[in-house]
Amino acid sequence: MLSAQTFGDPGKMKEYHYTGPVEHRFSPYAFNGGTVLAVAGEDFAIVASDTRLSEGYSIHSRDSPKCYKLTDTTVLGCSGFHGDCLTLTKIIDARLKMYKHSNNKTMTSGAIAAMLSTILYGRRFFPYYVYNIIGGLDEEGRGAVYSFDPVGSYQRDTYKAGGSASAMLQPLLDNQIGFKNMEGVQHVPLTQDKAVQLVKDVFISAAERDVYTGDALRICVITKEGINEQTIALRKD
């Protein structure tokens, strides 16, 4: 009687036997999706994120923005594992308060970025599974964007996309804001209106192709007047 054999000798049945105790690993992380984006201008900064929270093939929430206001001039966008995003923002809020109470002044964007880097590296061997991007105004009032990896490596950028659709958005931003891979194009400085329009358009494209991005887009525009928030609808499928 022929049985379905795999790649043993033909005619011999595959042997099934107990291999001893099998370790089932529990993963402490989950991937909750989401995309964040930050752009720095001459006197403004924009931090935008989608508002979908997902896990596997399901949606947990259609209204869970990933932009967190830290100070009047700084917004943090974090995506990745939502549990770590929540804890990290709580820790940053506490540290901001401590700084305010001991130094009698609000932390600047650059200082927050440096602090976040040390907080993240403190967990080098059990990282926060979070992709962070800070957007804000520096001490001179110019727009600043700082992008991080999960263990704290950071640098100051003009624009950066992070999260699930980052690989789709970053080349588009390189082309439209950085004027890369183009010839004979005038390098006009980015105005606030053009930047907001660009952010909306790139997220529309991201929602088309990335299943984790969609539902709504939250845009935070940071200027010396304060932080202006707007919400735009995106594809819900």
Next chain:
Amino acid sequence: MLNSLSPCELQTGGFCFENSHRNAVFESSLSEAGYKAPKARKTGTTIAGLVYKDGVILGADTRATDDMVVADKNCMKIHYIAPKIYCCGAGVAADAEITTQVMSSNVELHMLNTGRPPLVAMVTRQLKQMLFRYQGHVGSSLIVGGVDVTGAHLYSVYPHGSYDKLPFLTMGSGAAAAVSVFEDRFKPNMELKEAKQLVRDAIAAGIFCDLGSGSNVDLCVITEAGVEHLRGYDKPNAKGKREGNYRYKPGTTAVLTKTVTPLSLHVVNESVQIMDTE
């Protein structure tokens, strides 16, 4: 006795697993070189079918995914098998496509052989025999529905070869979302309008609640009188309107060298096929 057979000779009956051995060796050598073996594209998918008063209605979404990136925003998941038998396919995209094409071909031959129009039960039996023979390696989950001389029938066939015959069925990653709508509102012998709306709502539930499904709803209404294939029956997800203009002026791409080779050709036939640029 069998040990004397050379490995190249096909064993009688069953499936030859030689390729599995080759694939395993191939995959390990690829990963040593640092490459990943190509992954078969799955459709994600929500497919559904129900039996109503006059026949069968099949529904499907139109999104095909490559892992978690949308590969095709408007693919066709309802396949033709026979004039009054259609099949929705979920699972591995290529498997669903090829399996239904093979079935369609077999059904045509069977019709010519027997001189009779095909039965849905016959299509299901051939499908399940083929899928069982491949022991689940052909990853297609199918919903077969149609009308034949014995009436309207609906079957679902699973990749390992099992099947179910039921008045309403859903499959794919969005099956749970779709079946909840069916369980709430299905009644036997519904009218056409109500039944179409119900299938549309079930697929829409999959489109909005399942990340593997999306874009539009395709329906296929099969009755004794004929088939109505409604491609794009409902399009609840329009692409957002972009405000900026992203056209590039000629000369934006740097031209490093230019070589012109004229070819002398005669235009024999010209045909235009519209691209789906949405």
